[in-house]
Amino acid sequence: MRFPFSNTVSSSRKSHGTRNWIQPEANKASSLRSVIMETPIPDYLYLALKQYNGLDARPIVNVGDKVLKGQKIAEARDEFGVPVHAPTSGMVAAISRHPYPDEFGSDAIALCIKTDGLDRWIPRQPEDDLHTLSAQQLIKKIREAGIISLAGSGEFPNREPIDTLIINGAECEPYVTCNQALIREHPENIISGAKILLQIYRAKHCIIAIEENSTDAIDALKPALEDQSIELNLVPARYPASSDKQLIQVLTKKEVPASKRPEDIGVSIINAAAAAAIHNAIISGEPLISRVTTVCGDTLKTPKNFRALIGTPVAFLFELCGIDYSRLSRVVMGGSLTGITLNNLDTPLIKTSDCLIAGSSQEFPSAPTAHECIRCGFCSSACPVGLMPQQLYNSIRAGMTDKAQQQGLDDCIECGACAYICPSHIPLVQYYRYAKFELKDQNVRYEQSRKWQRRFEYRQHRLLENEKRKQGNRHRSLARPEIIETTDTALENFSREQASIEIADAVARVKARKNKKNSEDKT
Ligand code: SF4
Numbered sequence: 404m405r406f407p408f409s410n411t412v413s414s415s416r417k418s419h420g421t422r423n424w425i426q427p428e429a430n431k432a433s434s435l436r437s438v439i440m441e442t443p444i445p446d447y448l449y450l451a452l453k454q455y456n457g458l459d460a461r462p463i464v465n466v467g468d469k470v471l472k473g474q475k476i477a478e479a480r481d482e483f484g485v486p487v488h489a490p491t492s493g494m495v496a497a498i499s500r501h502p503y504p505d506e507f508g509s510d511a512i513a514l515c516i517k518t519d520g521l522d523r524w525i526p527r528q529p530e531d532d533l534h535t536l537s538a539q540q541l542i543k544k545i546r547e548a549g550i551i552s553l554a555g556s557g558e559f560p561n562r563e564p565i566d567t568l569i570i571n572g573a574e575c576e577p578y579v580t581c582n583q584a585l586i587r588e589h590p591e592n593i594i595s596g597a598k599i600l601l602q603i604y605r606a607k608h609c610i611i612a613i614e615e616n617s618t619d620a621i622d623a624l625k626p627a628l629e630d631q632s633i634e635l636n637l638v639p640a641r642y643p644a645s646s647d648k649q650l651i652q653v654l655t656k657k658e659v660p661a662s663k664r665p666e667d668i669g670v671s672i673i674n675a676a677a678a679a680a681i682h683n684a685i686i687s688g689e690p691l692i693s694r695v696t697t698v699c700g701d702t703l704k705t706p707k708n709f710r711a712l713i714g715t716p717v718a719f720l721f722e723l724c725g726i727d728y729s730r731l732s733r734v735v736m737g738g739s740l741t742g743i744t745l746n747n748l749d750t751p752l753i754k755t756s757d758c759l760i761a762g763s764s765q766e767f768p769s770a771p772t773a774h775e776c777i778r779c780g781f782c783s784s785a786c787p788v789g790l791m792p793q794q795l796y797n798s799i800r801a802g803m804t805d806k807a808q809q810q811g812l813d814d815c816i817e818c819g820a821c822a823y824i825c826p827s828h829i830p831l832v833q834y835y836r837y838a839k840f841e842l843k844d845q846n847v848r849y850e851q852s853r854k855w856q857r858r859f860e861y862r863q864h865r866l867l868e869n870e871k872r873k874q875g876n877r878h879r880s881l882a883r884p885e886i887i888e889t890t891d892t893a894l895e896n897f898s899r900e901q902a903s904i905e906i907a908d909a910v911a912r913v914k915a916r917k918n919k920k921n922s923e924d925k926t
């Protein structure tokens with residue numbers, strides 16, 4: 404993977420505090436020229452049951468069922484998953500495998516809705532007085548609305564003691580402008596979502612972070628923030644300043660320790676789009692069924708930000724922008740540094756899809772041949788979390804993913820700064836993703852084998868207990884024959900001859916008694 408940025412390696416390295424940044428070409432202007440456009444309703448929507456982490460959601464509708472806009476069609480199966488709602492009215496046409504946006508180009512189970520064009524809502528239940536709701540009730544409503552953080556990381560934090568709440572409106576990754584567009588057009592929704600989150604977390608400070616060069620968003624937000632207890636904070640327009648841990652460091656001067664979450668140091672960070680979705684869920688009673696997505700790239704005539712329904716196929720959005728298929732070389736979901744390449748234009752939008760790039764071969768030339776690591780150390784100085792990327796790479800290449808994990812692989816935020824700066828063009832992030840997948844797979848297999856081992860041990864235990872019980876019964880049944888044995892022995896000793904003598908004696912005694920009684924009666 405390689406991207407065509409114009410900066411030279413040395414001039415692109417910038418320092419901010421103790422960490423380093425890179426400054427790739429922004430490529431943001433074209434999608435910000437127009438306002439956010441509502442997409443028309445596609446004929447078919449494909450709602451992946453996996454919208455983020457956790458187990459796939461469980462469908463609660465069947466093929467052939469009619470559904471209304473906003474109706475829950477699949478429920479979360481664990482605390483990491485989210486429910487899925489119908490983005491418009493129509494009929495469930497299929498529940499089957501469909502292309503899915505992940506780095507392996509795999510597919511996943513999706514609910515296919517044939518839309519009816521009527522866009523009929525279920526009855527919505529907006530909250531008139533949210534101050535009557537407890538924090539737990541609000542969290543439950545947000546989860547039921549299917550909201551995740553809407554950034555690439557997607558997570559919506561649980562309630563913890565929180566000191567600082569950060570609404571992340573910064574987008575330092577090239578091409579992505581959906582937050583900037585949302586803030587400049589709907590600042591009040593983001594502030595309303597932030598206030599709901601403040602009611603939940605009771606945080607002492609609330610900061611909305613935007614990049615310093617997003618002047619239109621800053622201009623829109625400033626007047627809306629007057630008389631509010633929410634601060635606006637500008638962050639450097641450098642990559643990866645808006646990734647969670649880096650942003651926390653810039654804004655609070657606190658560092659999230661390795662393998663820890665922001666909540667562990669009393670900070671909660673939520674994407675600006677998620678704050679707006681929370682406003683929609685609580686104030687308007689609308690679940691998360693659409694999102695603002697940047698659709699851009701050299702092959703599009705009119706790049707723009709869309710409010711698109713979740714489940715919309717990528718090709719549908721590209722066609723709305725006038726795509727020139729003859730020039731299309733590469734399709735990326737996400738920004739150009741951390742996004743994933745899509746191989747199928749039927750792949751649908753999921754809740755974390757913030758950007759789609761339809762790139763030409765000039766924009767995304769083929770990756771140059773990777774050479775051996777020359778130990779220049781550029782990657783270490785570019786890494787914003789202070790890792791040694793070349794060490795991780797060497798360990799992974801040697802097949803020692805466990806060692807890479809000890810070297811901090813889990814803390815790698817996959818920002819791509821190291822790969823961007825590497826003069827040997829080594830696709831470092833691909834190695835890290837592969838290793839993380841391997842480790843995850845190993846963990847899953849380990850957990851699976853532990854589960855089977857526990858089952859096996861339980862079965863062995865049960866068999867042993869059964870055996871013991873049987874033996875106990877046998878002992879008891881063996882104890883009875885001891886008594887019987889006496890009887891048996893007596894029976895054995897009781898000969899047939901003796902028996903017939905005794906019977907004859909008894910018969911004789913009965914006869915004698917009868918005769919005696921008869922003679923007494925006669926006298
Ligand atoms: S991985 Fe690339 S940037 Fe890092 S030390 Fe090796 S050659 Fe240099």
Ligand code: SF4
Nearest residue numbers: 786815816818819821
């Ligand atoms: S991808 Fe990982 S290792 Fe490379 S610079 Fe980013 S955080 Fe560091």
